[in-house]
Amino acid sequence: ELKVEQNPLFxxxxxxxxxxxxxxxxxxxxxxxxxxxxxxxxxxxLFVLLSNGAVKQEGRLMASLDTKARLSTLHITAAVHDLSxxxxxxxxxxxxxxxxxxxxxxxxxx
Amino acid sequence: DAEITQSxxxxxxxxxxxxxxxxxxxxxxxxxxxxxxxxGHGLRLIHYSYGVHDTNKxxxxxxxxxxxxxxxxxxxxxxxxxSSQTSVYFCASSEEVRAWADTQYFGPGTxxxxx
Numbered sequence: 001e002l003k004v005e006q007n008p009l010f011x012x013x014x015x016x017x018x019x020x021x022x023x024x025x026x027x028x029x030x031x032x033x034x035x036x037x038x039x040x041x042x043x044x045x046l047f048v049l050l051s052n053g054a055v056k057q058e059g060r061l062m063a064s065l066d067t068k069a070r071l072s073t074l075h076i077t078a079a080v081h082d083l084s085x086x087x088x089x090x091x092x093x094x095x096x097x098x099x100x101x102x103x104x105x106x107x108x109x110x
Numbered sequence: 111d112a113e114i115t116q117s118x119x120x121x122x123x124x125x126x127x128x129x130x131x132x133x134x135x136x137x138x139x140x141x142x143x144x145x146x147x148x149x150g151h152g153l154r155l156i157h158y159s160y161g162v163h164d165t166n167k168x169x170x171x172x173x174x175x176x177x178x179x180x181x182x183x184x185x186x187x188x189x190x191x192x193s194s195q196t197s198v199y200f201c202a203s204s205e206e207v208r209a210w211a212d213t214q215y216f217g218p219g220t221x222x223x224x225x
Contacts, residue, residue, distance in 0.1 A: 004152075033213055042200065043153075045213040088152060095160070096141055096204055097168070098214065100152035 002027045004091050006101035014109055016078050021104045023072040023089035031092035032072050034063050036085045037103070043088065046074075079108045113137075116201050116217040124225055129188040131220050133201030141204045142184040143214060144168075144176065146197040153200065159184055191224045198222075 003026040013019050023032070030051055035043040047056040049065035049072060056063050060083065062075045072089055086105045090098040114135040123129050133142065140161045145153040155168030157176040165176050173195060175187045188195055198221050202214040 035216075042218050043202075043216040045215070048213050090153075096143075096212075096214065097155060097158065098143075098153075099169075100145075100154070102150060102152045 002091065002093055002099045004089060004099050004101040006087075006089060006104050008104060009102055010105050010107075012107045012109065013076075013079055015080055018078065019076050021074040021076075021087055021089075021106070023074070023101055025070050025072075025091045025099075027070075027091075027093065028067070029070075029091045029093060030065075030067050032065050033090045033092070033098065034072070034074055035088045035090065037088065038085050046087075076106075081108050081110060084108045114201060114203055114215055114217040116199075116220050118220060119218065120221045122223045122225065123191050125191060125193060127191050129191050129222065131186045131188075131199055131201075131222070133184050133186065133217060134182055135201075135203040135215075135217075136182065137203060137205075137215070138181055139203035139205055139215075140181070141206070141214075142178070143202040143204075144174070144184065144186045145200045145202065146170065146195075147200060147219075148197050156186065156199075157184075188222075193224050196222060196224045 032049045034046040047063040052067040054065045060077045065072045086103045088103045090100045117132045143158040144156040154170045159178040201217040204214045205212045
């Protein structure tokens with residue numbers, strides 16, 4: 001059974017600081033997604049990582065994928081309050097069947 | 111603009127009743143998915159479909175069914191609602207499986223409470 005584990009599950013940080021969210025998974029996959037969810041809202045796609053070594057960046061967020069280590073990271077640079085949300089990684093196990101991590105609730109304080 | 115909608119947005123029902131949640135997308139996507147979201151579990155796949163008349167069971171399919179009679183709709187039915195099915199339900203869609211760069215687009219969600 002595939003397990004997708006995110007850590008930390010809760011993260012409170014100050015504006016301007018850098019931090020990384022980790023997503024570990026237990027089986028072979030070369031496709032991984034990151035989503036953002038605001039409270040009471042739907043999921044918004046952030047990144048699609050399609051191969052080993054893939055790196056994508058959008059604004060203050062950068063995601064990477066290491067398929068050999070079965071690890072993806074979401075790095076936040078110089079955090080701002082607007083990035084407060086819950087972030088999910090999801091691993092594609094076959095033909096877009098996704099297994100989600102538990103989510104990381106990120107709170108950024110002024 | 112193309113979109114994915116769910117209805118109702120909120121539903122309260124009683125144990126044992128049959129409930130159907132609607133999902134409608136206008137992107138003409140072949141793939142459609144139903145998930146439930148519960149605290150501590152992230153999202154879990156209930157059922158999915160790769161096209162008309164195709165349906166498949168996901169990780170937590172017991173007590174749920176779907177049917178796909180056209181491209182746009184994938185209704186989710188709870189045959190006999192149980193309190194354990196109280197959750198937020200999300201529908202999603204995506205293009206062809208072979209579209210490597212594609213992601214799943216999520217609807218706004220339906221909050222279901224079973225009393």
